[in-house]
Amino acid sequence: MDAAPHALRIQSTGVRSAPPVGSASKRPHVTIRGLSKRFDKAVIYDNFDLDIPRGELISVFGPNGCGKSTLINMIAGLIPPDAGEILFDGMRLAEIKFGYVFQNYREALFPWMRAFDNIAYPLKMMKVEKAQRRARTERLVARLGIKLDLNLYPYQMSGGQQQLVSIMRALVVEPEILFLDEPFSALDYEMTLFMREQLQKLFLESGTTMVLVSHDLEEAVYLADRVLLLSRHPAQVADFTLVGVARPRTDATLSDPEFVRLKAHCLDVFQREVRRT
């Protein structure tokens, strides 16, 4: 493989790409250097570098099996990398607060706890006092303005409501970074549209750095500040497309010329990567 420039510098035409990311205003939040991972014979990542900017929502998109989920799972410590370093403002994962939202909310929530206690559970792990846990959870609910009956058990809620509870559970610790692994792909289309709005609201409200894996290009572009397009494995950054469309984005955004152009651009890059053998 090409030794000299690392993946970050592979740039694409037309759209401004990063990194090095917005070096003037923002320090990178997450720095990934020399990341390598293989499953049996398949090399998923080989000396992969990436900077994730602070306070942005990054969508990860790429061909099937290219390692989108593997990437966030390695960043979030669910899968150990074979080699490489991942730092958050120079700190290790164990030193920071983070949240993770699974695709399968049904299996990620605890069915023996009411929604409220599910949301408060991470605080218990942080050894927060019971009264404090209650107060902080209530504060989060109030701040997000989500109208849900949190006295219900997860199995009494719709899929979208359960995933909202999952997201709130991830947010309650006031994470510095939030990982979402295809959070809406188990939901029907109507619910997906609603959840996109909810997530955008939560993002604007909290300003937390978010890394979202998506298998839906429209969703990836719609939600993102930047779309991280990965190549087939061993995955490289095919493009890191800046999505400069104003927020809050709405249904009208979907027909906004700039949005359409960016989506077409991402599709081009994606197709190019898919066709590459």
Place this chain on the structure above:
Amino acid sequence: MKSNRFEGLLPLVGVAGLLLVWFVVTWQQWVDPVLLPSPMATFRALWIGMNGGVLGFDFVKTIYRTATSTLIAAVIAIPLGIVLGSSEKLYRSLEFVIDFFRSTPASAMFPLFLVLFGVGDETKISVAAFGAILVILFNVAYGVMNARKTRLLAAKVMGASRLRVLFDVMLLESLPQTFVGLRNGVSLALVIIVVAEMFIGSQDGLGHSVFEAQQLFEMPRMYAAIFAAGALGYGLNLLFLVIERRYVHWTGK
């Protein structure tokens, strides 16, 4: 719509049908009345026996033995099952032994336990507990092993320690399967206790009651004791179902 009101009564149809057939058969004397007494004679014997009669005493004895053996089995098997289920290597190394003894009829263990504990209650209770332990153990371990991986990961990601994951997630995840084990365990314990009461020098209990009535040719009393045993088995199963519904409300959800 109209049928809905009566749907709850459907289980009674089978009961009524059975009683009707029984009544007709005995009324027409199609079967020797010595072998099959009338429903009335049987229920009279059941009523008299359970109201201050010997049958009531035997009933309580059998409940005591079954409950004691199930309790002993649960106290031993649940913690063991959790330990076993949380370590795949440990489970693998003991799987064959457990499966082997689980497949061994517990009744084959009577002579051995007689040697160990003599002819008293200890033998009956310990054989029944032995049978129930293996059933419960297997189910608990299975429940722990099959805890949803995502749920374990979710707990881990939220910073739960291994011990926390065990108590907050694995234990609760295994509860539905634990109850399957408890229901099967108590049923097996009852079977073993009743058999033991028949043949292992017993002076009381439902098994003894059935056996003694048969020996004395008191057929209504024998049928009454059989019904009492049936009611007990059904009741124990129902009891565990009710407890499960109450405390393990997420089962199958």
